[in-house]
Amino acid sequence: PSLLREMAFTIPAECFDDIGGMDSTITELKSIIEDLVDHKPTFDTYRMPLPRGMLLYGPPGCGKTILAKATANAGRTHFLQIRGPELIDKYVGESEARVRRIFARARSVAPCIIFFDEIDALTKKRTGVNEGCATLDGVLTQLLTELDGMIDCKGVFALLRPGRLEKLVHIKMPREDSRAAILRRLLCKFDPHQLKVDIEKIAKHSSGYSGADLRELCRNAFRHAIRAVNPGRDGTMADVTLSPEDFIRAFGESGPSVSKQTIQEY
Ligand code: ATP
Numbered sequence: 001p002s003l004l005r006e007m008a009f010t011i012p013a014e015c016f017d018d019i020g021g022m023d024s025t026i027t028e029l030k031s032i033i034e035d036l037v038d039h040k041p042t043f044d045t046y047r048m049p050l051p052r053g054m055l056l057y058g059p060p061g062c063g064k065t066i067l068a069k070a071t072a073n074a075g076r077t078h079f080l081q082i083r084g085p086e087l088i089d090k091y092v093g094e095s096e097a098r099v100r101r102i103f104a105r106a107r108s109v110a111p112c113i114i115f116f117d118e119i120d121a122l123t124k125k126r127t128g129v130n131e132g133c134a135t136l137d138g139v140l141t142q143l144l145t146e147l148d149g150m151i152d153c154k155g156v157f158a159l160l161r162p163g164r165l166e167k168l169v170h171i172k173m174p175r176e177d178s179r180a181a182i183l184r185r186l187l188c189k190f191d192p193h194q195l196k197v198d199i200e201k202i203a204k205h206s207s208g209y210s211g212a213d214l215r216e217l218c219r220n221a222f223r224h225a226i227r228a229v230n231p232g233r234d235g236t237m238a239d240v241t242l243s244p245e246d247f248i249r250a251f252g253e254s255g256p257s258v259s260k261q262t263i264q265e266y
Contacts, residue, residue, distance in 0.1 A: 021178025061212030
């Protein structure tokens with residue numbers, strides 16, 4: 001029942017403009033959404049299969065979820081996020097049935113993007129000793145079967161990690177120039193005169209930070225800045241200026257969250 005309750009289709013608010021440092025991946029996703037939404041009749045007429053699925057893999061906090069949501073936003077398609085572990089049920093056949101229900105629901109609201117998150121949890125447990133092993137295999141098989149069955153896919157597109165998919169896209173930890181691009185996206189609501197900081201310098205000093213870590217850094221800096229201007233405690237808007245000191249303090253408060261080992265695993 002919890003899964004059914006969570007089968008909430010949305011059109012996400014996140015968009016490609018919110019994302020920094022991933023231009024080539026965004027170009028690719030834009031062309032897929034074009035095929036699914038704008039070119040669907042043409043694909044159908046010539047009996048060419050529409051793209052069905054894509055695997056995004058990489059360390060946590062580097063933008064897989066925001067990319068998936070922005071893709072749905074760009075196509076004005078429905079979006080459904082399913083966490084891998086939610087698919088697991090101890091009763092025989094129930095996990096597979098859940099996968100079938102998800103795809104059936106998605107077809108009924110197509111065009112739709114299903115984002116299967118934490119699919120790696122399913123594969124990792126496969127080698128474990130716990131009882132759920134058979135089920136886990138079954139769930140993956142069912143996922144792939146549903147994807148294969150989507151030759152006539154009626155505009156459903158799945159984004160997930162491991163599987164028999166057309167495209168594998170590695171979402172990497174951002175390098176210095178990408179970090180600068182991400183910071184610019186995260187701080188885009190500030191006027192130039194409100195940004196008394198050197199974005200390039202922050203990017204240089206944040207080696208090992210994921211996009212999510214950069215967001216936390218900016219948030220902490222902002223919390224210092226907002227106190228410095230002593231703004232309206234009455235709920236009115238404050239004119240906030242970010243200074244180097246705010247970032248120096250923020251750097252002392254949070255750091256990179258992804259371990260070297262995790263980065264190497266990808
Ligand atoms: P996880 O595997 O932990 O779910 P993820 O790769 O899906 O991680 P997101 O959840 O998309 O990462 O990223 C977390 C947050 O970090 C985003 O909501 C966004 O605010 C910020 N972020 C991450 N990468 C970027 C980016 N390239 N540009 C702008 N913001 C980013």
